[in-house]
Amino acid sequence: MNIFKRFWKSLYSPADIASFRNDKIRKSIVYIIVLSFVTFLPLAYFTNVTTKNALKVGEETITNEIPNFKVTDGKLVLTDKNAKNIPISIDQDELHIYFDASGTLDKDDVDNKIASYDSAVAFLSDSIYITAAGVSQSVSYDTAGISDKADLVHLYNSIESLAKYFIPIALLVLFIFTLGSVFFRVALYALFGFILSGFGRTGIAFRQNWMIASYSITLAAVFTMIMEALQIIVPFGMEINMVVSMIFVFLAIRSIPPSEPTILEK
Structure with missing residues (x-):
């Protein structure tokens, strides 16, 4: 048989x-x-789709939508005086990006805001929270090597260039x-x-x-x-x-x- x-x-x-x-x-x-x-x-x-959707956000969106910040003692601190210290939400189809230096949002709030199989990247006050296809992971800013907005843009560019090798692996x-x-x-x-x-x-x-x-x-x-x-x-x-x-x-x-x-x- x-x-x-x-x-x-x-x-x-x-x-x-x-x-x-x-x-x-x-x-x-x-x-x-x-x-x-x-x-x-x-x-x-x-x-694969989730990763590609995340990369579609692009450097321009991150640059324009996320205010200038720095990381002090592992916490997000706004350096843009014109920016309001309130949570920011960027929605790209099934991908959602959150930025919150105020400490208003936490991981549970992010999970409750999105559908079961939607994806989200949340820059919370004390960590980066990523969830995709029901799998979640939290990473500190120190671990990610992010101390300010320039580091975030640089990290994105590095991930984007390595994605075609990283995803299959x-x-x-x-x-x-x-x-x-x-x-x-x-x-x-x-x-x-x-x-x-x-x-x-x-x-x-x-x-x-x-x-x-x-x-x-x-x-x-x-x-x-x-x-x-x-x-x-x-x-x-x-x-x-x-x-x-x-x-x-x-x-x-x-x-x-x-x-x-x-x-x-x-």
Whole structure:
């Protein structure tokens, strides 16, 4: 059975998943890599779009819209006497930029102002807060090497020139971490199946539980991919995926006749 048929069967049939348990382990490894890559595509797409949208803001917009400032003891201080010390908002489609030296805004305020999958760069009174595709990161001005507006413009120019190299590398690193987390979860589900099968006493070895777990993640992975493609954040999404995958492992093990002989493919 080729990988596409295995994928289709794994979406709904624990019995078919159980029948894959005696295959060569390299088949499960290839399957996990391919499945992880396909489900990673929506995240990669939105990360790429978000980064490009951020770069569209441009040096001119930053120069014209953000007042002169300096960083003193890690805090934003306005040096433009004509500028009012109030939060400034710059909206560019799904990208939002905030500048606030007054300390009025915080991270929660920024999150509440934008939609779930919109992106924002906020220059808060004590740090730079970046959020994109549901992932957030806060960086101090000292860490970013920003002491005034000129440093900010210089940092932007540097990022813009390196973006064509940085984006593919960042996506590759992100995919490697994603793939590692998938293998880790498969190992946990395999251990769960091994415990259910009486630590191998029923004739189902850990290796076979690994094979079952490899295909049991399919439905949860596809669900996650669809939600990310639709830009919908599902509450307790990770927990739901774990429960669904474990149910598939449980049903697959239950579908194996106790007296069925085990023949491992070498």
